[in-house]
Amino acid sequence: MAALAPPSCFSSSLSKDPFSTTTTVLDHKKLGEGGIQKTQFSVWISSKTRPRIKLKASMEPPGLVQELKSDELESVGKRESGSDLFDEMKYRFMSFKRKKYMENLEHYQNLAKAQAPKFMVIACADSRVCPSYILGFQPGEAFVVRNVANMVPPYEGGPSETNAALEFAVNSLKVENILVIGHSCCGGIRALMSMQDEEDSTSFITRWVVVGRNARLNTEAATSNLGFDQQCRHCEKESVNCSLLNLLTYPWIEEKVRKGLLSVHGGYYDFVECTFEKWTLEYDRGKTDESNTVAVKNRSFWR
Amino acid sequence: MANQSTQEVIEELKKLLSEKGDLGCEVQGKIERLIAELKWPGPVGPHFVDPVVKRIFDGFNRFKTCNFDKNPELFAELAKGQHPKFLVFACSDSRVSPSHILDFQPGEAFMARNIANMVPAFDKVRYSGVGAIIEYAVGSLEVRNILVIGHSKCGGIRRLMTHPEDGSNEFDFIDDWVRIGLSAKKKVLSENPNLSLDEQCELCEKESVRNSARNLWSYPYVKKAVLDGNLKLWGGYYDFVHGKFEILEDAQALPVVPF
Numbered sequence: 001m002a003a004l005a006p007p008s009c010f011s012s013s014l015s016k017d018p019f020s021t022t023t024t025v026l027d028h029k030k031l032g033e034g035g036i037q038k039t040q041f042s043v044w045i046s047s048k049t050r051p052r053i054k055l056k057a058s059m060e061p062p063g064l065v066q067e068l069k070s071d072e073l074e075s076v077g078k079r080e081s082g083s084d085l086f087d088e089m090k091y092r093f094m095s096f097k098r099k100k101y102m103e104n105l106e107h108y109q110n111l112a113k114a115q116a117p118k119f120m121v122i123a124c125a126d127s128r129v130c131p132s133y134i135l136g137f138q139p140g141e142a143f144v145v146r147n148v149a150n151m152v153p154p155y156e157g158g159p160s161e162t163n164a165a166l167e168f169a170v171n172s173l174k175v176e177n178i179l180v181i182g183h184s185c186c187g188g189i190r191a192l193m194s195m196q197d198e199e200d201s202t203s204f205i206t207r208w209v210v211v212g213r214n215a216r217l218n219t220e221a222a223t224s225n226l227g228f229d230q231q232c233r234h235c236e237k238e239s240v241n242c243s244l245l246n247l248l249t250y251p252w253i254e255e256k257v258r259k260g261l262l263s264v265h266g267g268y269y270d271f272v273e274c275t276f277e278k279w280t281l282e283y284d285r286g287k288t289d290e291s292n293t294v295a296v297k298n299r300s301f302w303r
Numbered sequence: 304m305a306n307q308s309t310q311e312v313i314e315e316l317k318k319l320l321s322e323k324g325d326l327g328c329e330v331q332g333k334i335e336r337l338i339a340e341l342k343w344p345g346p347v348g349p350h351f352v353d354p355v356v357k358r359i360f361d362g363f364n365r366f367k368t369c370n371f372d373k374n375p376e377l378f379a380e381l382a383k384g385q386h387p388k389f390l391v392f393a394c395s396d397s398r399v400s401p402s403h404i405l406d407f408q409p410g411e412a413f414m415a416r417n418i419a420n421m422v423p424a425f426d427k428v429r430y431s432g433v434g435a436i437i438e439y440a441v442g443s444l445e446v447r448n449i450l451v452i453g454h455s456k457c458g459g460i461r462r463l464m465t466h467p468e469d470g471s472n473e474f475d476f477i478d479d480w481v482r483i484g485l486s487a488k489k490k491v492l493s494e495n496p497n498l499s500l501d502e503q504c505e506l507c508e509k510e511s512v513r514n515s516a517r518n519l520w521s522y523p524y525v526k527k528a529v530l531d532g533n534l535k536l537w538g539g540y541y542d543f544v545h546g547k548f549e550i551l552e553d554a555q556a557l558p559v560v561p562f
Contacts, residue, residue: 085448086550089405089548089550092405092406093404093405093548096404096406101546102546108546111398111543112455112456112543112544115397117397118355125413125439125440127410127411127414128381128385128410130402130414132400133408134362134363134366135362135363136361136362136363136365137397139397139398139399141397142397143396144395144397145417146414147432148432148439159475159479159480160430160476161421161430161432161480162417163476164418165417167477168477169395171474172458176355177355179359184382188435203438204431204435208431208434223321225321226320226321263355265355271378271382271409274371274372276359278356300360302360302363302364
């Protein structure tokens, strides 16, 4: 363990040195019921409790958004407080434990033995599009992969974190549905559409989003006279379809889809208008509809 | 299927979209929705006979009604851009969504989810998926914290711990991926050779978080941001068997700096 400075006074001014800490042992009994073990933590202790801003409905305030305003933060200028964040995480976990975990103890105990989700969801890492939130997936329901621009690389691309998750979800967990969800204003898709040089090896983003090159080509062919923003929007959906086709390049996925054991769906979440579109891949080996795009069925649009 | 006159209207609207390049996102979106509604006549809604569709529809409907519509200002701000304070690495496991256990709200956390919540070391040739996440979060979004959350009963860690390491019995992609945690496995086995597999797995779940934190440090922009005081690394562990969450203080794994 790193050497620690002796406990300093609990003042509101913070050293900028990321290594200056005090150590406090938090006795779980003092915390009340709960789940924080008796463990040593490094904390800065705030001189006063940060007031919480109540929002409507059941949402807790977005306490971890950079622009959060609170009395304490404003009074000492914009500073980063490890203690505030630690307290915030602790509060939230205790709240989860009290309101959800303990209220559904039997369910959580069953889940602890094994998971059997029916869905695998591939969504973007974007902070605004968490599938647990927008589609209300509860613990145990969905095995989730989140990456930049919700992309599925093809089988021939070799190992990646996304196809490791596919292998586990399809072959071990035997999920019945795979849902790839795109979304509006996607930075990754924008990077794909803006990309000048595929061979730029200095950027991971470039090397990743190039997986969606077919989506860009299809988009440019279909929307050549539209503005860039409109093209990006089109590409966001086109990329989902390309990912659905890439899913079928995995032999063990293709086999299950062909046998009707696995369904592959696309989705698109527009967080500007709050709408959701969903469609299902129509599987027929080698066949596409007359415009040479992915054949789909059961398309829904919700607003 | 749409009838002839509806089809004509659809074609006119498509023509309008393709000819008018300056409509703006909002108007374009509205026209696209109108086309969608015209194309599939009948209720613009779910196929209720399909439980999968109904499940997704119910979830979205609840979110829209209970959250989105009730917090228009928040979501209007988020629509303009995201400024999350956190980058979170969590496992894809269906039981450990950070949005549940730590109540991350829309806009708060840029979130990567993969098997066993692993972060590979900086590699110019491979792992571009994780590299893209870190590059975007730290370089573009300028998050202030990276939190890696491990958890109990992790299938990926178990595979790592039980892998024979003799080249046999390969799961092509899973085995290649969890090998990122090999140093964590070796450390746990060498320090705890006599513990049961379950106990070793639990130790490895936590050691892998520390390993991932060390790997984060190998990304030049992460290292720079930490040394500049603009970024903090956290390691966490969610035990859903006992309903506990702990911060692994030593997951920062940074070199000791003399005071």
